[in-house]
Amino acid sequence: MKAVIPAAGLGTRLLPMTKNSPKEMLPIVDKPAIQYVVEEAVNAGIDDILIVTGRGKEVIENHFDVAYELEKILEERKEFEKLGEIRRISQLADIYYVRQHLPLGLGHAVYMARKHIGNEYFALMLGDDIILANKPCIKQLMEVHEKYKSSVIGVQKVEREEVSKYGIIEYEKVEDGVYRLMDIIEKPSMEEAPSNMAVMGRYILHPSIFSFIEKTKPGKNNEIQLTDALKAMLKEHEIYAYEFEGKRFDVGGKLDWLKINIELALKRDEFSELRKFIKDEIL
Numbered sequence: 001m002k003a004v005i006p007a008a009g010l011g012t013r014l015l016p017m018t019k020n021s022p023k024e025m026l027p028i029v030d031k032p033a034i035q036y037v038v039e040e041a042v043n044a045g046i047d048d049i050l051i052v053t054g055r056g057k058e059v060i061e062n063h064f065d066v067a068y069e070l071e072k073i074l075e076e077r078k079e080f081e082k083l084g085e086i087r088r089i090s091q092l093a094d095i096y097y098v099r100q101h102l103p104l105g106l107g108h109a110v111y112m113a114r115k116h117i118g119n120e121y122f123a124l125m126l127g128d129d130i131i132l133a134n135k136p137c138i139k140q141l142m143e144v145h146e147k148y149k150s151s152v153i154g155v156q157k158v159e160r161e162e163v164s165k166y167g168i169i170e171y172e173k174v175e176d177g178v179y180r181l182m183d184i185i186e187k188p189s190m191e192e193a194p195s196n197m198a199v200m201g202r203y204i205l206h207p208s209i210f211s212f213i214e215k216t217k218p219g220k221n222n223e224i225q226l227t228d229a230l231k232a233m234l235k236e237h238e239i240y241a242y243e244f245e246g247k248r249f250d251v252g253g254k255l256d257w258l259k260i261n262i263e264l265a266l267k268r269d270e271f272s273e274l275r276k277f278i279k280d281e282i283l
C-alpha cells in the first residue's frame with residue numbers, strides 16, 4: 001500500500017515560527033515533525049510515500065535526500081553514528097513529491113495524489129497529527145481495512161468543547177473499537193455535532209475518493225474539504241472508523257508541539273537531567 005502525506009499547509013497557527021520555515025520541518029526533540037510521520041508509515045511496512053508539497057517546502061525534499069557533502073565530512077571525521085543516522089533518513093522509503101499550486105484545502109491536496117495512487121486503496125496521513133503508539137497507528141487501520149475490505153478512518157473521542165476543531169462522525173458500533181460511519185461533518189459547532197468522536201488524521205481510502213473530491217465544492221473556510229468528499233462517498237460505499245490506540249498530538253498548534261517535545265525528551269536517557277531541571281528549577 002502507498003501512503004500520501006499532505007504537507008502543503010501554511011502553518012499559520014505556528015507563526016511566527018513558520019513565517020519562512022515549513023511547519024513539517026519544525027524539530028520535535030531532534031527530528032523534523034514530518035520524519036515521525038514517514039517513520040510511522042515505514043514501520044507499518046509502507047515503502048512508497050507521496051508527499052504533497054507547495055511553495056517554500058523544498059527543504060522537505062532535501063531532508064529525505066542524500067546529503068553527499070555532509071556524509072563525506074562525517075566519514076572523514078569518523079563520526080559513524082551520525083553518518084549512519086543521516087544515511088538512514090535518505091533510505092527510509094521511495095519518497096515522491098507533487099506540488100499543490102494553490103492552498104485550496106485538504107481535499108484538493110489529496111486530489112493531487114490521484115495519478116500516483118491509481119486504482120488502489122491508499123493510506124492518508126496528515127502531517128499535523130503525530131501519534132505515539134505501540135503499534136503504528138496506520139498499521140492498526142490497515143489491519144481493520146484487511147478485515148472489512150473498506151475505507152477506514154482513525155478516530156478518538158475528544159471533549160465536547162473541542163468538536164469544532166475536527167471532522168466529527170456519527171456511527172454505529174460493529175465491534176469493540178470498530179464503527180460503521182453513518183455521517184461525517186467538518187468542524188461542527190457543539191450543537192451540530194452528532195458525537196464527540198473525532199477524525200484524527202489517519203485514513204485508509206478507496207481510490208474512488210478522488211472522483212468524489214472532484215465533485216466537491218468549497219466548504220468550511222471556503223476550502224475543498226476531504227470530509228465533504230467522504231460524506232458524498234458514504235452514500236455509495238461503506239466506510240468504517242477505528243478508535244485507535246495511541247496518544248495523538250496536534251503539532252500544527254503551539255501547545256501540543258511543546259507537549260510532545262517535552263514528552264519525547266523525557267523518555268530519552270541522554271536528557272535525564274531535564275526531569276530534574278523541570279522539578280527543581282521550573283516547578
Ligand code: G1P
Binds near residue numbers: 106201
Ligand atoms: C483536518 C481534517 C479534519 C480532521 C483534522 C485532524 O483538519 O479536515 O477533519 O479532524 O485534520 O487533525 P485541519 O486540522 O487540517 O484543519
